[in-house]
Amino acid sequence: DKLDDIIASGKLRCAVVLDFPPMGMRDDKNEPQGFDVDYCKDLAKALGVEAKIVETTFPERIPALMANKVDVGVASTSDTLERAKTVGMTIPYYAFEDVVVANEKAGIKSWEDMKGKTIGATAGTYEAIWAEKQVKGWGVGAFRPYQSQADVFLALSQGQIDATVATTEVAEANMKTGKFPGLSLAGKTPMVPDYVALIAKREEYGLLNYMNLFINQQVRTGRYAELYHKWISKNDPADLTIHGIYR
Amino acid sequence: MFSTSLTLSDVVFLAQGAGMTILVTALSVATGTVLGVIFGVLRLQLGTILAMPLVFFLDIFRSIPLLIQLVLANAFVGMVLQLETSGFTIACIVLSLYTASYCAEIVRGGIQAVPSTTRRAARSLGMTWFQDMRYIVAPLATRIALPSWIGLALGVMKDSALVYVVQVTELLKSTQILITRLQEPLFLLLVCGAFYFLISFPLARFGGYLEKRWSK
Amino acid sequence: MIEIQSLHKSFGPLEVLKGIDLTVNKGEVVTIIGGSGSGKSTLLTCINGLEPIASGKVIVDGIEVHAKSTNLNTLRQKIGIVFQQWNAFPHLTVLENVTLAPRKVLGLSKAEAEAIGEKQLSHVGLGAKLSTYPTMLSGGQQQRMAIARALAMSPDYMLFDEVTSALDPQLVGEVLETLKMLAEEGMTMICVTHEMAFARDVSHRVAYFHRGVMAEIGAPEQIFGDPQHEETRKFLASVR
Amino acid sequence: MIEIQSLHKSFGPLEVLKGIDLTVNKGEVVTIIGGSGSGKSTLLTCINGLEPIASGKVIVDGIEVHAKSTNLNTLRQKIGIVFQQWNAFPHLTVLENVTLAPRKVLGLSKAEAEAIGEKQLSHVGLGAKLSTYPTMLSGGQQQRMAIARALAMSPDYMLFDEVTSALDPQLVGEVLETLKMLAEEGMTMICVTHEMAFARDVSHRVAYFHRGVMAEIGAPEQIFGDPQHEETRKFLASVR
Amino acid sequence: MFDYTFQWSQAMARLPQMLDGAATTMEVAILSMLIGIVLAIVLTVLRRSPVAPLRAIARTWVEIARNTPALFQIYMAHFGIASFGIHLSPFTSLLIGITFNNAGYLAENFRGALKAIPDTQIRAGRSLGMSEMQAFRHIVLPQMLRVAFLPMTNQMVWAVLMTSLGVTVGMNSDLYGVTQDLNALTFRTFELFAIAGVIFYLITKLITLGARLLAARLFRY
């Protein structure tokens, strides 16, 4: 099966989204880096193979997996039931909370002010699907999906959209770069935390099983906290379990 | 004054993207031209009815957006056939067929523009069909078709900007990556546009010049 | 010897040749005259197999042209043909025009082919134009080049289809002179022409075509002096 | 009345008309003959202001053609012109060709314009071709249509520039007949032509142009019978 | 190897949404063509203008439109223009991008068509007393349109195909955008895009057929 294939080929191909700092991005030599990049490398190391980072966009990451361009996705993939019909999901390896990032000119202070505004997000993401639903529910304002997180922030800083919904990590990392003077954080969204999973083909139980244990080991050995401190913040890492539920 | 945080390594990164654009274009145009010549000749040789499936097949590549062709080919090869192929291969295959579909039309036009009397003269000297094609039709049709072919090659280069959907980092995608980091959209886009323009413009002018010269 | 036996030929519903019988012997010059559309050009293209036929036979030196087994490319090497429209290959020099077929079809070396080409081109008076491109030639010169090109294959028979009718009047003479020279050298020729003086002076026999039928054939003196057929008389009166 | 006074005209460094003086009276037919490039066509296009001039004057019915204040569009309505090349408008039917200018320039209604158009087309013998497109017409018919098109504007003067020289010989006659008819109806005409018989039979005066100069002008009997100028004699000898 | 299960019914259920998208695609294509034709005529006139800067502007437009990728032009129309503080909706950006492209290509076609009409035609018109405008309007323009009609049909087809690039500027109401959105929800990539491909194919065939019928009516000479 796939697990054997990976070990035999000596190579693990991970789909990673590289315009999604700090999970995936490029350093000033334009080499991939970030939480997801390191996570992939750890997985490869555990398997005893070499890691190969394949950059994908958000809309393209699952097609890339299905089309055998990659073996696994370490791409902050939200574990929705709809998607699980098509791909196999591991236990969560990370949990995002989403915040509103607004252009200061739009005068948005909190989620409640978003009604009637133009909201953008990255096409095909959990938060995009959620935000589009909210906008449709309000019946006013507009929703715009862009092809990448970068285009969303570009559009936001140019004032083409008034606000976006993004993960706290991404929002903070982007703000830290100092490239976005006109933007500010405007509070949390009333969205349940976005648990993300590693993905592989639905039928590759061996591989999925291995990855579940791998995620568990990452937390147990403290490597998860280490990566969290390296890329995200000095605070305590996000909780990967929900109280009162097995998985 | 104007200032940019573009570093030397970023320029190298852009150049790699440009290199990818040129590589994909060169491979696709080369393969597509060979296929196009074969299809173009076949189309004329097969007769109207027999050629219909070929005409229909080629027409598809000219009638649906290249973006959809790429997505579909990617999904088909990977999801349906379950083959492990790189995005680069998919991009080259699709662009080759795309080139071939236009090239076949150009080739057909070029061959048809060779007067039938000239071809009869060749045959009546005892030349075979192949010799006629090789020594008479090919050189004459090439002159007629070359300007359009240059236009086609440049068109493919511009259209290769779409191969980003199959994870090939060509020039426009590299530019977008740098925009993400540097947040200087206008400057970077202008650099990118200038690159396309500097390759395309002189060649297009050269094609126009050839057309003028050979139409006399 | 070229033998044509009850040859029929149609283009779609249009019957263009309605049973032609004609034998041309070695060394003979036969001229074909007749109105436009009477099937003269079609006959020539049937003789060297450029056109398929409906029924009948064309036999050249004992080989049936339209038999399935016949290698037409080999056969055409013995039958040179020159058309009304100048069919120069515009991308080749005059010498290359003439040497192409000897090299590619007969497999001669470049030097051998060029020796033959130069000889034939001097023969038709183009010895000084070897490296010129055809577009720089007059119509008459292009026609003479086409004749040299056909002769370079050392054909046993030559077919000429109104080789002068697309030429300006002052250029006709030079081409007819070349044909006359060939005839005097003993080449077997079938010439379709509208030049009555040429037909009378050069040919051994003259055939008159009318609507796909060879209405009359005979010595030039007879055809021009004492035409038997009503239509021949009318035609000759109209061209005079 | 058309008065031309010491008219000079150049194309760049090339002086094409070197001081022309000519007066054409109402009802008069003046024919201009002369070698190629002698400036005949240029003179006609200067008369209706299609070309600017260097110096001199052209006065039509008292109005100076090249004066700044002159409305050329109005002036051209009285001067019809027909050119050597058939300038049919290929996208319009024969009737539409003729009615376009009356409708758009004179502002006539469609019905009025069509009445005039039909009249003029029957006049030149094209009454049966109203809804044909010009590409379906012979050259002679196209030229007659061009004449009808000019006449439909009810011009006081007509200029003809070698209207037959691009026609096959058998079509020349019908067009010359039309011109003759117009002359007989009393139209004031200036005709540039190579048809000497026409010049002799129809015109009141014949002018001979040589290298931008009007070398000689006089009654046709005089010009053809007793040319005064050395060049006129040479020219007439060459065209005969 | 062929263990992929096609789920056409799931994709076909989304057909109404995709047809809505096709309508938006047509709307963009038609608008971009109409405005593009007007602009192309203006550009053609400017390229013959005696004023050098006007000629330069027109030439620059045409050359950029013809020598850079359409995707670049559309991206510019959204993110490039916004650098000057001008904010356009995805629809407008896409429309501007395609129109810019159309106008450039069409202007080049019109220039060729204009060359194909002999000067003597204008002369003939002027000598009948027509003004320059009248001669252009009634004599040159109709003939020019005939010569340029086939290239215009091709450009219309390209305009339809170019709408698929709208997703890069946040467009999600056109056929491609709708398809991509549906794909994000269901991941039936092959089925959804195959249906979109068929719709695009039918649209382009309809355009070619319509153009042929129109040409037969318009150009009877």
Ligand SMILES: Nc1ncnc2c1ncn2[C@@H]1O[C@H](COP(=O)(O)OP(=O)(O)OP(=O)(O)O)[C@@H](O)[C@H]1O
């Ligand atoms: N390829 C073709 N397809 C259909 N009809 C043809 C073809 N070639 C010739 N014809 C027809 O066959 C008839 C005979 O043509 P052919 O060229 O042999 O006449 P011809 O005697 O050589 O006339 P001309 O003196 O005008 O050259 C004509 O009616 C012509 O239209």
Ligand SMILES: Nc1ncnc2c1ncn2[C@@H]1O[C@H](COP(=O)(O)OP(=O)(O)OP(=O)(O)O)[C@@H](O)[C@H]1O
């Ligand atoms: N638009 C132009 N630009 C430059 N030179 C011109 C132009 N029109 C005419 N000429 C030149 O002006 C001279 C006179 O031309 P014109 O057409 O008046 O001669 P013509 O007497 O009508 O000759 P033809 O009998 O050949 O028509 C010629 O040398 C011609 O080359």
Ligand SMILES: [Mg+2]
């Ligand atoms: Mg013939």
Ligand SMILES: [Mg+2]
């Ligand atoms: Mg003239």
